[in-house]
Amino acid sequence: MLVFEIITVGNELLDGTVVNTNAAWLAKRISELGFVVRRYTAVGDDIGEIASAIREAIKRGADWIVLSGGLGPTFDDKTLEAVAYALGRKLELNSEALDMVRRKYESYSRETGREIKLTRER
The missing domain is CATH 4.10.910 (30s ribosomal protein s13; domain 2)
Incomplete structure (x- = not known):
């Protein structure tokens, strides 16, 4: 059975400005497909924090890591850069x-x- 972890990104999730409905929706949909969601984590818009959450999910043996948030065009969207950093890859x-x-x-x-x-x- 494939095991998923969900990482949601955004300072607004941590300060209570926005309720983390994306994580709940993703967990429900993944579970409905018959997979297991082991955990979901919310992190702020910080490359180091996002990368750390990714690395920890990998260490725990997640088969799939789903990321939501921080992927737009604004200055605080750091997810793509953090994924590259976590995996030791360069963005091209x-x-x-x-x-x-x-x-x-x-x-x-x-x-x-x-x-x-x-x-x-x-």
Whole structure:
């Protein structure tokens, strides 16, 4: 039986500003599929804390680690960088994927009549 761990990311989860409904929803859906959710953890928007939670889940033998939060384009979204750090990998820009995102956002811009901007590269 596959064992899952869920890690949710965001300072707003820790200070009570937002209720962590994502973890509950994910746990319910994963359980309904017949898998076991061993634990879920909430961490703040800190690369070291996120990476530590990932490494701990790996040490506990999780078959799958599901991450939610911290994946957007704002300055505090550190999850992707933390995953790379936890695994000792470098992030690389995928030009093909970036072009695909740009084209999609440009089409939204044409549809709405408003300019949509991507954030600067990190």
